[in-house]
Amino acid sequence: MRQRAxxxxxxxxxxxxxxLLFLAxxxxxxxxxxxxxxxxxxxxxGSYFFYGWWDWRFCxxxxxxxxxxxxxGLALNHLTAPRxxxxxxxxxxxxxxxxxxxxxxxxxxxxxxxAAAASLGWKLNLPALQIVLPVGISFYTFQTxxxxxxxxxxxxxxxxxxxxxxxxxxxxxxxxxxxIERATHLLPQFFKARVFDYDLAVDGCRQMLWGFFKKLVIxxxxxxxxxMAFSDPAGHRGIELAAGxxxxxxxxxxxxxxxxDIACGVARLLGFNLMRNFACPYFSQSMAEFWRxxxxxxxxxxxxxxxxxxxxxxxxxxxxxxxVMVTFFLSGLWHGASWNFILWGLLNGLLVLPxxxxxxxxxxxxxxxPGGDRWLPGPAVIVRMLLTFALACVGWVFFRAATLAxxxxxxxxxxxxxxxxxxxxxxxxxxxxxxxxxxxxxVVAVLLLVEWLGRxxxxxxxGLARRPWPLRWVAYLALAxxxxxxxxxxxxxxxxxxx
Amino acid sequence: MKKFxxxxxxxxxxxxxxxxxxxxxYRKMYPPEQNYYLAALDKIALVRTQASxxxxxxxxxxxxxxxxxxLIATRLGxxxxxxxxxxxxxxxxxxxxxxxxxxxxxxxxxxPEYEAFTKYFHADxxxxxxxxxxxxxxxxxxxxxxxxxxxxxxxALHLKKxxxxxxxxxxxxxxxxxxLYSRSGFNANGDFLAHHGQPSxxxxxxxxxxxxxxxxxxxxxxAIHYLNRFALSCRSKGARVFLAHPxxxxxxxxxxxxxxxxxxxxxxxxxxxPMLDTPEDSAFPMSHFYDTYYHLTAEGxxxxxxxxxxxxxxxxxxxx
Numbered sequence: 025m026r027q028r029a030x031x032x033x034x035x036x037x038x039x040x041x042x043x044l045l046f047l048a049x050x051x052x053x054x055x056x057x058x059x060x061x062x063x064x065x066x067x068x069x070g071s072y073f074f075y076g077w078w079d080w081r082f083c084x085x086x087x088x089x090x091x092x093x094x095x096x097g098l099a100l101n102h103l104t105a106p107r108x109x110x111x112x113x114x115x116x117x118x119x120x121x122x123x124x125x126x127x128x129x130x131x132x133x134x135x136x137x138x139a140a141a142a143s144l145g146w147k148l149n150l151p152a153l154q155i156v157l158p159v160g161i162s163f164y165t166f167q168t169x170x171x172x173x174x175x176x177x178x179x180x181x182x183x184x185x186x187x188x189x190x191x192x193x194x195x196x197x198x199x200x201x202x203x204i205e206r207a208t209h210l211l212p213q214f215f216k217a218r219v220f221d222y223d224l225a226v227d228g229c230r231q232m233l234w235g236f237f238k239k240l241v242i243x244x245x246x247x248x249x250x251x252m253a254f255s256d257p258a259g260h261r262g263i264e265l266a267a268g269x270x271x272x273x274x275x276x277x278x279x280x281x282x283x284x285d286i287a288c289g290v291a292r293l294l295g296f297n298l299m300r301n302f303a304c305p306y307f308s309q310s311m312a313e314f315w316r317x318x319x320x321x322x323x324x325x326x327x328x329x330x331x332x333x334x335x336x337x338x339x340x341x342x343x344x345x346x347x348v349m350v351t352f353f354l355s356g357l358w359h360g361a362s363w364n365f366i367l368w369g370l371l372n373g374l375l376v377l378p379x380x381x382x383x384x385x386x387x388x389x390x391x392x393x394p395g396g397d398r399w400l401p402g403p404a405v406i407v408r409m410l411l412t413f414a415l416a417c418v419g420w421v422f423f424r425a426a427t428l429a430x431x432x433x434x435x436x437x438x439x440x441x442x443x444x445x446x447x448x449x450x451x452x453x454x455x456x457x458x459x460x461x462x463x464x465x466x467v468v469a470v471l472l473l474v475e476w477l478g479r480x481x482x483x484x485x486x487g488l489a490r491r492p493w494p495l496r497w498v499a500y501l502a503l504a505x506x507x508x509x510x511x512x513x514x515x516x517x518x519x520x521x522x523x
Numbered sequence: 524m525k526k527f528x529x530x531x532x533x534x535x536x537x538x539x540x541x542x543x544x545x546x547x548x549y550r551k552m553y554p555p556e557q558n559y560y561l562a563a564l565d566k567i568a569l570v571r572t573q574a575s576x577x578x579x580x581x582x583x584x585x586x587x588x589x590x591x592x593x594l595i596a597t598r599l600g601x602x603x604x605x606x607x608x609x610x611x612x613x614x615x616x617x618x619x620x621x622x623x624x625x626x627x628x629x630x631x632x633x634x635p636e637y638e639a640f641t642k643y644f645h646a647d648x649x650x651x652x653x654x655x656x657x658x659x660x661x662x663x664x665x666x667x668x669x670x671x672x673x674x675x676x677x678x679a680l681h682l683k684k685x686x687x688x689x690x691x692x693x694x695x696x697x698x699x700x701x702x703l704y705s706r707s708g709f710n711a712n713g714d715f716l717a718h719h720g721q722p723s724x725x726x727x728x729x730x731x732x733x734x735x736x737x738x739x740x741x742x743x744x745x746a747i748h749y750l751n752r753f754a755l756s757c758r759s760k761g762a763r764v765f766l767a768h769p770x771x772x773x774x775x776x777x778x779x780x781x782x783x784x785x786x787x788x789x790x791x792x793x794x795x796x797p798m799l800d801t802p803e804d805s806a807f808p809m810s811h812f813y814d815t816y817y818h819l820t821a822e823g824x825x826x827x828x829x830x831x832x833x834x835x836x837x838x839x840x841x842x843x
Contacts, residue, residue, distance in 0.1 A: 036675070040674070040679070041674050041676075041678050041679050042671070042674040042675045045674070055524060077671075220524050220527075222526060222527050225527050226527065226530070229531070500534060501537055504534070504537060508538055508541065508683075508686065509686075511683065513680050
């Protein structure tokens, strides 16, 4: 398969100087323009500039995708005949899925067909496309599809205001890696006058600061260890692979939730509220709860537009199980055109099934405090959290491994390759090879402590608002020092950019 | 809004002060005028002003240390230009710098390190950030893509290293010891001479990670396309282009043989540039290297340059 390149040049990710300069210019200009419509237009221009910085050629693609659903929505506003409305919906969905299919899945399906045909002794001559995966395509197409579906269902009326609609689709804080916003939540905010809110802006900055810490200090410093383990599984011991997997679990959480935190923080600076995307998933006590707390915007999207239309939990256990597995299959496929991701999705579906049928309830609701309300959780809670984390890690092996064979090798080694107490030494030596070396333990401990203390709030630092100002400023400066000292700006872009 | 901006500025004051202090300390420790990388300015000027016909050498520090461009130019009856400096500049930087100034009758010899075909084809953006900070006019020599890389990553990397150097927790930002490596270490042709007379201090790398590794063909194929376009452009102006292998430590060559052979085979298959030699032709024992397994001593340079001169004479004689 031809390898994909991700665009023609560097992208304006949140942790670059370019983005900080962009924000430093955009922010005062935005608030200097007091007129709501002008602000929305500025958002559209700024967002397309932001996206075009990566590759200007794909601005047209995003615009085309946006306009497809814009006009589909308007048509749905005017049509009342069910078959006509269904036809419009089908065309819009087909158009969006065709875009995804072409840019993201064509080569995967072609190769899979090749392999299947070859196993039957046939030879197929399907072409392979040398194609660039546009950053954010999975996010913004899902966002526009949800708009059209909600208009079809009558949950909202399509807007005729093109600028507001384009601003909703292209809103730069959440454009390339979510949260995938529903039109019912975000679109109305573009029709309200925005007034600068000091408390909202300060809280936004707190959330951004925490996001930068998670990304630059933790995720980017764990990345080399993860790469070491997963690029050469045969060259590492079982305990080292286990340590590498745990590092990846922390890396992907810190990387992805950091993006969401910074996105939400930036949006707040501009007077917008984005949905919460992560709610302390690693404090979950079951896999069902984990999937209610991880990448919430995507899981709720699949729930509302795939799981429930299929029938949800109705129609008996087998149908219920089918609906869960189909949903997780598609979720895996959304993440990438590879059997690794599909298996990861299916595995998580299997892990979720028992709790789906179970009547026992362990903090499964989003509004409940993860890990319980007590400051120190009880032993049973800790055991459940650790078990859930371990199960999630099994899935992460498939997610991160280069091939299915590598994933199998890693899991076998983790389970069977042990060296008794010497494993502790080997694991410590492995961790020591990372950029943080032994300081990594302290940094991760800070992460866990802050996340634990802040788990009741929308983000980990939100609780600081009620603390005395000296404590707040000590916390801010400590994080700034940590970012300056340990921050690793050389590392990779956000993991979810590849989806 | 005013209250917010005031508090934001107050918060940002601390990191800005810390970085300002670090920059000041760094400049005092390492004066920019003697910065090794500023020799790039001299080399760019040489490319533009040296009279034709010229023999122009392009590569990283192995070219600076390992090629006596004066000796070779004399043998060919041409004027020398040695653009070798540091692999971190990226091979494309000097290709882009040289290409507009190539004239009829020039001979261009590409002799990059093996890593130039993998991770160092494009510049290390931190290198350019350091470069630009030392002399802002150098921005004019960079492409838009390179400027974006500096803004996106390079400057942040550079500041982080400056901070660590200032606090004494890191080697200089370029990982080059300042004493010997300075702008004044080059002669008028662009050859680096400051290490002449110095004993060999290189030790064989013990860890496997130090061997040359060739995994990602995609990047190399992109580099080959770039080189072929460069060669086509030079030939259209009446210049000739050749590729030479870099000097390399013979034991390391054996340890990396499989990967280097694969790279060599790919280059021979896809590059539209005649090759002057093989990897083995440029392999030398440890005693011929100065401080890394790419930097030849004076004696190693002499042997390598004489051999290269002979191969160039032969190759040029064969051309119509």
